[in-house]
Amino acid sequence: MIQAYAQTPSVAAFEKDAAPNTYRVRRQTGEDVLYADVEQSRYWLLRRENNKPALLSGFNLNEVKGQESTLFSSTLPLAEFECAWQGEKLSVTVPVRFGQLKIWAPEAKSLQVNGKPMPFRKDGDFIVARQREGVAFVIEDSTLFLGMQNQLTVRVMNPTGSAVSGRVKISLPPDWPEHVHSQLDWWGGIVNLLAWNKGPIQRQTFPTPHRRLVGWL
Structure with a gap:
């Protein structure tokens, strides 16, 4: 910090x-x-x-x-x-x-x-x-396998008391290829929607008038 x-x-x-x-x-x-x-x-x-x-x-x-x-x-x-x-x-x-x-x-x-x-x-x-109306749902899975058929679990909450049916369309963001490009290189086709190959970095610097010590930021 x-x-x-x-x-x-x-x-x-x-x-x-x-x-x-x-x-x-x-x-x-x-x-x-x-x-x-x-x-x-x-x-x-x-x-x-x-x-x-x-x-x-x-x-x-x-x-x-x-x-x-x-x-x-x-x-x-x-x-x-x-x-x-x-x-x-x-x-x-x-x-x-x-x-x-x-x-x-x-x-x-x-x-x-x-x-x-x-x-x-x-x-x-x-x-x-x-909430008394509207259907809420979330995708519980987080991993896709490139070139394969993927089965995803969708959890649905329906507070209306009336049955609902229909198809769920999952759209990836336009910059999705950019986000997973490094993971394709790392894992050879197994693509994680979450940042599995990222990690935190922490370094300590002391008060100084020279900004070069925090250049890594």
């Missing part, structure tokens, strides 16, 4: 946590907890102020655990989400289809989802919000 400051740094410490893939940035008024599972492409960042959660962001997850047991959970893995605890209001940003959310928020009396008020129920210290 690199921090630019004039006189006194606001960060007191940067350390690796005992939990796997977890790091802590300790500040004067709180701390930031970072989780990065590069192999599975799963990430989250939790900001705590005065020993309480203030902001949570995550990618490719359906659960985040903190000191208060589970902070956030959803019935389906979400590509991205954000929670902001603002006193008695909980503000959440999630994909259009999310199924059901359960979030630790003992003080919250109102809930906003994607900028709009949403009804909820309290379950102890948790808020539970459930």
Whole structure:
């Protein structure tokens, strides 16, 4: 971690946590907890102020655990989400289809989802919000084999109570060949949709007026 400051740094410490893939940035008024599972492409960042959660962001997850047991959970893995605890209001940003959310928020009396008020129920210290319409689904598989027929598992949540049927069309992004080109070279045709052959890098530099020491960035 690199921090630019004039006189006194606001960060007191940067350390690796005992939990796997977890790091802590300790500040004067709180701390930031970072989780990065590069192999599975799963990430989250939790900001705590005065020993309480203030902001949570995550990618490719359906659960985040903190000191208060589970902070956030959803019935389906979400590509991205954000929670902001603002006193008695909980503000959440999630994909259009999310199924059901359960979030630790003992003080919250109102809930906003994607900028709009949403009804909820309290379950102890948790808020539970459930979509009443729309079908949500997620692809549970993450690996394709080039030149072969691939069978993928699609998990579907239908809260409407009415049966649904149809075909699922899976479209790869336009830059998909560029993303997997290196993996084709590495693995000879076995293509991972997740970044299996990527890893984190960490180096420590000391305060210095010379930028050449951080040129590797």
